[in-house]
Amino acid sequence: MRRVFLAGVVVMALLLSGPSLAAQGLPPKPVRLTMAVVAGGETKGLKAILPMWEKEMGVKVELVEFPYPTLYEKLVTAFQANAATYDLLIADDPWMPKFGAEGWLTPLDTEFGYKRDPDIFPVVYDLGTWPPPRGPVPPTEKGKARHLYAITLVGNVEFFMYRKDLVSAPRTWNDVIANAKKVHDPNKPLYGFVIRGAKGNPVISEFTPVLLSFGARIFDDNWKVILNSKEAVAALRFFTKDLKQYAPPGVANYDAAERAREVATGRAAQGFIWPAEITDIVENPSVSKVVGKMGYALAPAGSGGKRGPLIGNWLLAVPKASKNKRWAYEFILWATSAKVQKPYALGGGIPFRRSILTDSELNTKFAFFTAMAASLAAPAEWRPRTQEWFAVEAILGTHVNAALAGIETPENAIAKAAAEIEKHMREAGYYK
């Protein structure tokens, strides 16, 4: 009698846990999934969809939030200790080379049989794949089997914004200068172009699309530094002279907050932008004077017609040490599905699926989605896929910032940066 009762309890429990899940052969539900995330606007959409997941699947997801630099350090520490601290994580895409090379993540293709979805831009899969499927591969990674380790959740990509009530959509850098000239009046004040020029990552995020659109590159396909070129010098001269003359004073120390503030207060007419700054500040009626006045477009093209929108996705991945890998994977599938991406976008998230970014209903509410879709399809450019990127960015970011502040000439800044990057790459074992 007791056995019959126990069997009944087991059957009931299985039924309650959902017949579909039982059929999929999922392991028992964990008490919770712990997820390391960045603190800030990037997780707004995620927070909006979590109650849906918990209701649908009956598994709690606990978010552990860290500021941007701390998140990286916490993840690396947990990985190095092989600790099962996190079941899921959200990682900035330039972290992928380090995480991929160290083998800290679970491959989603071989481990779970992930199937590619045509609704997802190819660049998204390229970002989450290691070793990189295109471009140069770091010497230590050559010959390694290629796997998909992560899928985008936050479809961040850098594109262009302009005051559509004052100027027309710029297609080229010449159009940007013409627009700036038309509206620039420091006495109002209204500045023609705002630059996020602070040393390091900020100025490099801003300068890279200019550099690429002028036809310059940092490395060739064998990691040889080819930065010291006339195209790169021309790009930096354009950035630090032609664009800067229309910028507010002090932009050599401007970060994203200062840039968004200049635009939102109606003091700047053009500039680059990342999606989170739009939803948080520029199109937020409680802090912005320019709601509905901004137009969004693909990054302007250089004289050769090349554009360089910069990608900066946040990716979902499962650490190798996680004890709940399968459920973590289920969460990734669920959160990135077309069904969930719509409420995710409506909840303030930055989506990445083609069908969502081109959805007419969403485009009425989020005018920048079309520019995002165009940028992702371009395809958006990524930072060179090397574990040394942070060093390269720090070196180049110091000299570009020095040129912007007038401490170094564009020629000197490019020459010094190229020499220092080459020295660093040599120390890192990229050249024999």
Add this chain to the structure above:
Amino acid sequence: MTAAARIRRLTPYLLVGPPILLLFALVAYPMLYNIVLSLRNYRTGEFVGLHNFARVFDDAIFLSSIKATLTYIVLAVGIELVAGLGLALFIHRKVPSGLVRSLLYLLMILPMVTPPVAAGVIARLMYTPNYGIINLALRGAGLIDRDIEWLSTAPTAMFSVLSVDIWQWMPFVFLVAFAGLQAVPQDIVEAAKSDGAGGWHLFRYIEFPYLQSLLLLVLVFRVTDTFRVFDHVLVLTGGGPGSATEFLSVYLYRVAFKFFDLSYAAAISFYILAAASVVFTLLQRWLVTEAVM
């Protein structure tokens, strides 16, 4: 040997053992690890001898960061000492009211308990062109007609990071010097005054000897602190523009946590340790000599 005697014999070891183990774990082990790290290539684990130590001589940013650090230490500590001491003398001589003095203590403690990161964030807002309070005030007073780009040119960026340090730590010098002045026997001061000693002579020959060892101690503390200045600089300028405010501590952070070149960072840290040891040995000797005298 009886059990009691055995326990008695072991007791000193049991008492001393844990702190020694703790000291080894927290000081000796990291130091040894750092030595090993500095002699290897962190990425490959290969032994490279003194290569990492030699790299600094070909590293323009390291050399410029030494210059920036020395400039910062000399200016910050110098201004804090002179201003803190001057203010302490002024209050000691000219403000007898207990209430005013108590209010001043309170005001002086506030900057010291402000986290350097918060001080940096506030200063960043204050120094921002266009809407920063400093430019607004200068424009309002008719002193400037166009905004000063405080954080975007080399000399003004250095001034800006210095100003936060001085705002935060000049009160420390003031409080120590003021406390020291209270210990100067009033009968000696009165006797000197009746012998015709003026303000400067009173300070030089009566008050300063009482303050000397305290000021040296303050000097040691402040040099140590300014040597490892980091938080507010990172928030305020990030070491920029260019490398203008890239002090040794900021550069070391960049090499270790941006370049992930931990071996080179370990070698740099030994140079910093050596330089700091020389400075502190000299200061300590001076302090001991003055205390004996």
